[in-house]
Amino acid sequence: MKPFHSYRNPALAIDLVVFGYNAKELSVLLLKRNEEPFKGGWTLPGAFIQMDERFSDTCSRILRTKLGMDKLYLEQLYSFDDPARDPRGRAISVAYYALVNPHKLETAASTMAGDVEWVDCRKMPQLGFDHKQIFKTALQRLRSKILYFPVGFELLDEQFTMTELHELYECILDTSLDRRNFRRKILDSEYILPTGMKREGLQNRAPELYVFNKKLKRNNFQLNIPLSKGQ
Amino acid sequence: MKPFHSYRNPALAIDLVVFGYNAKELSVLLLKRNEEPFKGGWTLPGAFIQMDERFSDTCSRILRTKLGMDKLYLEQLYSFDDPARDPRGRAISVAYYALVNPHKLETAASTMAGDVEWVDCRKMPQLGFDHKQIFKTALQRLRSKILYFPVGFELLDEQFTMTELHELYECILDTSLDRRNFRRKILDSEYILPTGMKREGLQNRAPELYVFNKKLKRNNFQLNIPLSKGQ
DNA sequence: TCAAAAGTGTTTGTACTACACCCATGC
DNA sequence: GCATGGGTGTAGTACAAACACTTTTGA
Numbered sequence: 001m002k003p004f005h006s007y008r009n010p011a012l013a014i015d016l017v018v019f020g021y022n023a024k025e026l027s028v029l030l031l032k033r034n035e036e037p038f039k040g041g042w043t044l045p046g047a048f049i050q051m052d053e054r055f056s057d058t059c060s061r062i063l064r065t066k067l068g069m070d071k072l073y074l075e076q077l078y079s080f081d082d083p084a085r086d087p088r089g090r091a092i093s094v095a096y097y098a099l100v101n102p103h104k105l106e107t108a109a110s111t112m113a114g115d116v117e118w119v120d121c122r123k124m125p126q127l128g129f130d131h132k133q134i135f136k137t138a139l140q141r142l143r144s145k146i147l148y149f150p151v152g153f154e155l156l157d158e159q160f161t162m163t164e165l166h167e168l169y170e171c172i173l174d175t176s177l178d179r180r181n182f183r184r185k186i187l188d189s190e191y192i193l194p195t196g197m198k199r200e201g202l203q204n205r206a207p208e209l210y211v212f213n214k215k216l217k218r219n220n221f222q223l224n225i226p227l228s229k230g231q
Numbered sequence: 232m233k234p235f236h237s238y239r240n241p242a243l244a245i246d247l248v249v250f251g252y253n254a255k256e257l258s259v260l261l262l263k264r265n266e267e268p269f270k271g272g273w274t275l276p277g278a279f280i281q282m283d284e285r286f287s288d289t290c291s292r293i294l295r296t297k298l299g300m301d302k303l304y305l306e307q308l309y310s311f312d313d314p315a316r317d318p319r320g321r322a323i324s325v326a327y328y329a330l331v332n333p334h335k336l337e338t339a340a341s342t343m344a345g346d347v348e349w350v351d352c353r354k355m356p357q358l359g360f361d362h363k364q365i366f367k368t369a370l371q372r373l374r375s376k377i378l379y380f381p382v383g384f385e386l387l388d389e390q391f392t393m394t395e396l397h398e399l400y401e402c403i404l405d406t407s408l409d410r411r412n413f414r415r416k417i418l419d420s421e422y423i424l425p426t427g428m429k430r431e432g433l434q435n436r437a438p439e440l441y442v443f444n445k446k447l448k449r450n451n452f453q454l455n456i457p458l459s460k461g462q
Numbered sequence: 463t464c465a466a467a468a469g470t471g472t473t474t475g476t477a478c479t480a481c482a483c484c485c486a487t488g489c
Numbered sequence: 490g491c492a493t494g495g496g497t498g499t500a501g502t503a504c505a506a507a508c509a510c511t512t513t514t515g516a
Contacts, residue, residue, distance in 0.1 A: 008282050009240040012323060051239050051321055055312045079310045079325050081286045090282055092243060092325075094310050163467075180470080181506065204467040205513035224505070394495080411497080412479065435494040436486035455478070 011091040014058040015046035015131065017077070017138035018067065020118055021155045022102040026171050027118040028135060029067065030127070034115060037087045038128030044135065045116060046093065059096050068111020073099040073154035075145075077138055085130040093130075097138040099154035122174075146172055147223050150191050153212045161199055161207040165192070169223075189221045242322040245289040246277035246362065248308070248369035249298065251349055252386045253333040257402050258349040259366065260298065261358070265346060268318045269359030275366065276347060277324065290327050299342020304330040304385035306376075308369055316361040324361075328369040330385035353405075377403055378454050381422050384443045392430055392438040396423070400454075420452045 018029035030042045045066045049058050060070040077095040085091065100108065105118075119125070124135060145151055152165055166182050186192060193213045198206035249260035261273045276297045280289050291301035308326040316322065331339065336349075350356070355366060376382055383396055397413050417423060424444045429437035 009243055010280065010282060012240055012243065049241065049323075051241060052314070054314065055310070076309065078307060079286070081325075083283070083285065092280075094312075094323075161468090178506075178508090179468095180508085183469085185505085201515090202467080203515050204465080205469080205515095207468055392495090409480075410495095411481090414496085416478085432488090433494080434488050435492085436488095436496080438495055 011086075011089065012049045013046050013091055013093045014049060014055060014062065015044045015080075015093045015095045015129075015134055016059060016062050017044060017095065017097040017135055018063070018072075018100060019097060019121075019138075019142065019155070020100045020102070020105045020108075021168060021171070022105055024167050024171055026121045028121055028124070029116055030119045030125075031066065032115050032117065033128065041128045042119075042125050042131075043128040044131045049094075055094055055096065059098070063098065066113045066116045067100070067108050068113075069104060069108060072104075075141075077134070077141060080130055080134060082130055093134070095134045095138070097141065099151065101155050101157055103157045143173055148221060150212065150216060150221055152191075159195060159197070159209045159211055161209060162186070163207060165210070185223060189223075190216060191221055242317075242320065243280045244277050244322055244324045245280060245286060245293065246275045246311075246324045246326045246360075246365055247290060247293050248275060248326065248328040248366055249294070249303075249331060250328060250352075250369075250373060250386070251331045251333070251336045251339075252399060252402070253336050255398050255402055257352045259352055259355070260347055261350045261356075262297065263346045263348065264359065272359045273350075273356050273362075274359040275362045280325075286325060286327065290329070294329065297344045297347045298331070298339050299344075300335060300339060303335075306372075308365070308372060311361055311365060313361055324365070326365045326369070328372065330382065332386050332388055334388045374404055379452060381443065381447060381452055383422075390426060390428070390440040390442055392440060393417070394438060396441070416454060420454075421447060422452055 016029075020027050020029065029045060031045045033039055033041055033043055045062050047058055047062050047065075049055070053061070055076065056074060059074055063070040063072060074096050075098075077097050080093045080095060083090055085093065121139060124132070126132065127135065142151070146169065152168055155168060156164060162183055165186065166177065166179060169182065170176055190213055192210040195209045195211055197209045199209055200206050247260075251258050251260065260276060262276045264270055264272055264274055276293050278289055278293050278296075280286070284292070286307065287305060290305055294301040294303060305327050306329075308328050311324045311326060314321055316324065352370060355363070357363065358366065373382070377400065383399055386399060387395060393414055394410075396417065397408065397410060400413065401407055421444055423441040426440045426442055428440045430440055431437050
């Protein structure tokens with residue numbers, strides 16, 4: 001029997017939507033292409049899958065090359081199959097999304113490749129291939145995921161204040177949430193634990209620092225979004 | 232530039248989890264293999280993707296071949312990449328699941344290929360490749376989907392009684408739901424509409440027949456599962 | 463003492479739960 | 490008239506939404 005790869009198979013690529021959060025801004029890592037197709041335009045970082053790689057290996061390879069780090073939170077998003085999505089020929093893309101916390105993001109600034117840049121989710125430019133659609137799918141997934149799964153684990157530093165967590169949720173969901181109801185909800189869920197320490201040196205009352213509860217049973221976390229716009 | 236497919240690419244297959252519902256039983260279409268690997272064993276129906284096919288084309292091809300019909304509800308599930316999942320060589324599988332309603336299922340009995348069979352979800356045998364994992368993923372997806380999306384559209388006949396819808400939900404979720412609360416919840420959501428007609432010829436009071444509301448705004452449907460076991 | 467954000471409760475309303483009773487039909 | 494499911498109502502409760510006041514800190 002002939003080995004599989006001697007038949008004609010579509011090319012198989014991984015494309016990554018890497019979300020970074022910093023200073024109340026959710027951004028995505030984009031690649032400025034310096035070769036055809038879409039030379040000079042923006043795309044998501046991606047790579048073709050090698051025969052001996054698992055999806056996660058390809059993801060790590062892309063992340064190491066472009067961001068200078070791997071081992072991020074990764075989740076498979078969807079597989080895209082439009083025959084016209086790549087002008088070079090038939091190519092299937094298995095899209096993943098990744099989350100980077102602000103601390104790692106700072107470090108990344110020095111190790112990032114020269115051809116990539118963080119771009120605000122709200123100011124996404126035109127993207128090559130079908131990457132705009134992939135980006136939209138990823139944002140939608142992140143927004144729904146955050147409502148029933150403690151995603152903040154991956155986007156905040158180890159220690160953080162209630163306000164920082166609150167701002168993260170408002171930013172991702174692009175809405176405002178009542179501060180006091182949010183607080184009660186989160187504390188009741190045991191999603192996070194107080195450390196007893198406080199963040200000093202602000203111009204106001206020193207807020208409590210929290211950490212994520214690593215022993216959380218993830219299935220009893222459910223955040224409902226109020227219709228209102230907070231206070 | 233060489234065309235993509237002259238590079239070595241993993242083989243790319245579609246595997247299908249086809250759910251059928253009939254007589255209070257949720258079943259899946261399985262294939263009895265008559266060739267290696269897993270000769271004599273059970274697997275999900277599947278096929279390799281042709282260069283000019285979209286995923287949905289491959290799905291239709293499988294469905295026509297094995298079930299004698301296509302144009303079912305289809306949803307992409309997940310892509311599986313374990314290098315050892317196929318003993319013949321590197322093969323990626325993009326899994327989809329499909330839903331067939333009991334009426335179509337009856338028709339299907341005559342057009343079904345000889346090597347496939349409906350198997351009760353609760354009595355799933357060992358499956359070849361990584362198909363047991365694919366099946367489990369599909370069932371999990373269906374169970375969570377049914378809670379916030381009107382999936383019954385695809386699994387029941389055009390007209391149906393409240394009890395039939397209720398049984399469908401209990402069957403898929405493998406739990407019991409309070410009959411009266413279920414009824415109120417469903418009617419409040421405008422998920423279904425009464426036809427004014429009744430199903431005659433039963434040994435008891437003739438129940439109202441409903442149809443699905445095709446103009447439903449799908450986002451205001453949310454079914455919560457009670458912890459109790461009904462009456 | 464002022465600004466700015468942190469922290470704490472309370473009231474109100476809605477919606478889910480857990481129930482029990484009557485109704486229609488065929489035998 | 491009786492067995493079998495179909496159809497309707499209600500009290501209790503839990504939780505979410507809306508909202509206001511006090512506390513701490515640095516300038």
